[in-house]
Amino acid sequence: MPPINLILVGLGPHARRIYYPLLEKYAARNELRLLLVVDLLDQEATIRSFLKVFALQPDQLYFGDPDWRGSETLAPDVLNILNAFAPQADGIIISTEPKAHKAYALWAVDHGLDVLMDKPISAPLDVTNRIGAAQRILEDYEEIDQHLAQSSANFIVQCQRRSHRGYQYVHQYLRDFVQEFQVPISFLDIYHADGMWAMPDELFTRENHPYKYGYGKLMHSGYHFIDLFCWLADVNNAIPHKRPNNADVFVRHFNPADFLHQLEQTDYQRLMKTDRFAPAFAPEREALAESFGEMDVFISAQLLRDQHVTTTASINLQQNSFSRRASPEPPIDVYKGSGRVRHERLTVQVSTLLTIQVHSYQAYGDGTRHADLHGAGHPDHFDVYVFRNSGVVGGSPLEKFSFGEQASQRRLTDPTYLGHNEAAREEIFLDFLQGRTSPSHFSAHRRTNILLSHIYECIALGRNGVSPRSCFPL
Template sequence: MLSEDAPRIVLAGLGPYARTFYYPVLERYHSIGRLTIDAVIEKESQRHVVEHFLKGRSIQPQRVVLVPDDLDHDELSVFLEMEDPLSGESAWGCIVATEPRAHRAYAEWAVRRGMHVLLEKPVTARDLREKGPVEALRLVSDHRCLAELADRYGVTVVVQAQRRVHPAYRMVKEVVGEIVAEFGVPVTYLDIHHADGTWNMPWEFVSRDGHPYKFGYGKLLHSGYHFVDLFCWLSEVNQQAAVPPDRVGLDVFPVAANRLGAQLAEASYERLFGGKRWRHFGGLPRPASLPRQSWGETDVVLLARLMRGSEVVTTAVLSLLQSSLSGRSWLELPADTYKGNGRIRHERVTVNVGPLLAVQAHSYQDGRADGTSPFEVVIYRNRRLVGGEAVTRFTMRSEAGEVAEASDSLNNRAREQILEDFLAADGRRSGIALHGTTVRVVAAAVAGVARSAQGESGRSAVLLDAAAREWYRAE
């Protein structure tokens, strides 16, 4: 039975991801009296999608609010202020799962009304088509504004960065941190690889509004945020090293959505799908037909150096790919573009602590009948110097039925733990203030992608000091 004091939750954004994860979890929590689904907010153009989705749900929101389309950040902020979607009524919290360019407007609106916020990654995004490098660096001022606003209004803003609570990654950080703290040797090398198998047909880069590329950003402000955050979060252990780093040097190597012709030519598509089927879509606009448009990246490789002055403490490689192995074998977009469009996730992390320790973690979706993707961690030690077993192996799985979605269950459970933190107004694991370094590195990387598109260098340096105002230098 629903308690009268159950927190009232607003869900801003009912896109494919929110329909797959957030609404079913909120529905389950509502059914056991832990919360009330107060309102769902979406764009007017999504009316039919919202109505169709909610028609089959066991629990309905108390209200659905549709806002005008095509509002930029300032216009949306004014609309939310003047046309308050909650009509002056209070709610306990708001989950912001809109397209990222709207994140700041919704988060500000919620915080100013005293709501706790669960904010989907990335913290914010901006339209990068005209002033890409400049707008990218403003992601940092967006973050600072939201963190300061939350502090002023006494509410908690939690960022959905579930790998911070993922049991495998917490094990990796704990094992590595113990060696770094005891011996003073830093993490000397990090390799993070993520491939999410998002295969967009050429015309979809132009037409898609969810996970778009047409606004000048791509992988880094899609799933890439998670892995820059993982790099920054794991690297925190280096503050216990004999020589802790004070800056990050970055080199950025992107592949833009309008440059994929060198990888998949028209003849390749015709061979794969058949000439007749392929030519049926030939008249649709595609990036190559809009040469003056700036496009976001499908893939990006970051070469990073954690440094103290001119001394290199850690070298790192982050390979973040969307044009990777996919299960897609169709041309038309399905109704479910989140899990139903052939995505195959391959994820791997390697951490070296000099000659003392190596840790490898990986999770590959490999078509298991039960839909699970076990997470394996292998720890290699120089046991004569640091003790322990020379090799230790762990395979982690969620218990059957622990999460509604069988596939990727450990990640889903970690997402739900972040949701639990939000409901407890607990920002100790992924509060917005903890994401300062991540946002600075992401902003510098996105600026590097934009500068590369202009024929300039994508190299930069980022200070780790959260208080530094002159935190960025293009090189």
């Protein structure tokens, strides 16, 4: 087969870590050709320096006007260069800041190009403060979906947990169990903390995983866990007469203004021996931070069949959490250099019959390996525990599966291996590259965006002095 001709839009920290090494890997196998890379002019020096160490070079680099950052439409010059390359292209990878996702997605779908796009689908500005902006999340999804219905494009969203071997095992186990015993998932608890410690001045300036545009954790790594919840909860659809048809959601959150009061200027003086953050604690800066996006979000939800509860859920997502960052200096790598370490937990109950738990806890920052320890703390730690009421449903009362330890063996043979989550990202990438049916196709994300829209609506309600609760049909 001839190589697939691709366009890459956005070569920021995430794309440099994930996509470009994959592009080089599969270009070396003659599976793809990189026609064009598009980014902003203020990123040119960084990107040209990054590309020097790679054999794969795009046919053309194009850098647009940074004044268009955050625009909901494509700049005329960027549109012109995309249109010029569209006849040669087979697909596009969209890895920009979320504010630009929708515009590039609509352009690609309307030109019939296959799409691999980072989550989220869209990120309306000021979504934590304006109910209308929160509602736009679902409206944007539906608009793209309408265009996709008229297109030949294969549209895949990069949500790697749908292709993660451990989570796929959990999902399939639940599908089989619920189908066999006709008892729905009764409880889901999801916890994720990533330890992204932004220094006080960075709260006001970050472009990668920002807060200043009125969105935060949910549009950063949080989307993955809203999607994980919806993907697992959909298992209950196997029991038509118990399938939920409405939801009740209550949300609390923690924002950068709270963070400035939790870790004060005197705390940074004591912990990091610096007073350089004093300007960030000026009253007018703290007032500005009140409108910023969420750092942490705590969601309590119930899915109901008419008036009866089918599934109760707790989803707790944090960035104000255990971190390995120990320096006040700006990190060179803003994607993984802010002390990020993953702490991830899942508990699923199927009434009195079954519990499945996932535990995945890192203790080391990116690039640090602890080869002698395969349990909690290891970069690849990912254990699944299955508890069965064996006297009723048979089987073993306890089984443990160490997916992380299994995955880590790949480090011995594959120099491109970065971790089990990144291996799952590669599977999604291959779905896109090879035109495969993907578990993370755009159409699978409708429920996720319904829920995400209502979660942000709850946050906006709370910020406007109203109870942060939303009840809605499914």
